[in-house]
Amino acid sequence: MTIVLGTPGVGGLSEAVGVLREWQHDGPPTQLHPGDLGWFWRFGAEATAAAVRTWSRGGRILAVGLLDEPELLRMTIAPEARQDEELARRLVEDLAEPERGVFTGKAYVEAPMDALVQDLLLDGGWNADEPWTPLRRDLTAPVEDPDVRIEAIGPERARLRAAVQRAAFGESTFTGERWLAMAAGSPYADARCLVAYDDQGEAVAAVTVWSAGPGKPGLLEPMGVHSEHRGRGYGKAITLAAAAALRELGSSSAIVSTPSANVGAVATYRSAGFLQLPETRDLGAPRG
Known part of the structure; x- marks a missing residue:
C-alpha cells in the first residue's frame, strides 16, 4: 500500500494525539510526546493542525511530525515501524523535497535515534546539529x-x-x-x-x-x-x-x-x- 503524507486538520488532531499516547514507552526517547502538541496548542487548534504532519499506510498512522518551528520538524514513528524501509525512504524523500510541503527552506529534523530514517538521512548528507540531553x-x-x-x-x-x-x-x-x-x-x-x-x-x-x-x-x-x-x-x-x-x-x-x-x-x-x-x-x- 502507498504511504500517504497528510495534515490532519482540526478534526484529525485527536487521532494524532491518540497514536502518540500509544507509542510512549520507557525505552529510548520517542522524540515527540502528546504534550509537545499540547504545548503548541497555545497558538490554537487551527495553528496546531497546520503544524502537524502524518504519514499513513492503509489508513493507519505510522509517523507523526510537528513543525515546532518553520525549519524544525520534531517527529516520531510507531515502534514497530522504525525499521520499515519503505516508510524510511518515503520520509527521506518528503523531508528533502520542498515541494512535498514539509519544509520550504532550511530544514532540521528530530527523529528517534533507533529509527532507520536517521541512518538514511546521514547517508544522504544530512549533518548532526547541536546535541540535546534527555533525562528521566x-x-x-x-x-x-x-x-x-x-x-x-x-x-x-x-x-x-x-x-x-x-x-x-x-x-x-x-x-x-x-x-x-x-x-x-x-x-x-x-x-x-x-x-x-x-x-x-x-x-x-x-x-x-x-x-x-x-x-x-x-x-x-x-x-x-x-x-x-x-x-x-x-x-x-x-x-x-x-x-x-x-x-x-x-x-x-x-x-x-x-x-x-x-x-x-x-x-x-x-x-x-x-x-x-x-x-x-x-x-x-x-x-x-
Whole structure:
C-alpha cells in the first residue's frame, strides 16, 4: 500500500494525539510526546493542525511530525515501524523535497535515534546539529517534598502562570489567552500547570506537565524559573513538584529534554533525581 503524507486538520488532531499516547514507552526517547502538541496548542487548534504532519499506510498512522518551528520538524514513528524501509525512504524523500510541503527552506529534523530514517538521512548528507540531553526520573517510589508552596493553576490564575513564563524566558510570547487556548486542547485533559512561591508569596517558578496515560512516561514542557529568583533552589523544587504531579496522574516516569549546552538546566534536573540519558541530535539538511 502507498504511504500517504497528510495534515490532519482540526478534526484529525485527536487521532494524532491518540497514536502518540500509544507509542510512549520507557525505552529510548520517542522524540515527540502528546504534550509537545499540547504545548503548541497555545497558538490554537487551527495553528496546531497546520503544524502537524502524518504519514499513513492503509489508513493507519505510522509517523507523526510537528513543525515546532518553520525549519524544525520534531517527529516520531510507531515502534514497530522504525525499521520499515519503505516508510524510511518515503520520509527521506518528503523531508528533502520542498515541494512535498514539509519544509520550504532550511530544514532540521528530530527523529528517534533507533529509527532507520536517521541512518538514511546521514547517508544522504544530512549533518548532526547541536546535541540535546534527555533525562528521566522513575516514578515507582513517592517523590520527596519540594519544600516550597506549590499551586495548581486554573483559568483564574492563567495570567500569573503566563507572567512567570515570560519572566523565565525572555523571548516568550505566552499570555493568559494562550494559556486558555492550550487548556482547551485535548492533551490538556491529562495535564497540570504548577507555580511555586517563595516565603514572601512571590511566584518564582512554573511548569506544565503532560501525562500520556497510566503506565506511560509523562513530560515536563516547559519548566522555568523567574529570572530574578534563580540560584535559590526553585528549579529543583518545581521539578520535584512536577514529578509528583505526574505520579499522581499515573505516569510511569517523568521525562524532559534540554540543550546539552544548558548545563544549568541539566544540573537542575539531575538534582531533582532525573537520570541523564545518552545525547540526541537534530539533523540538518545538506547545504548547497
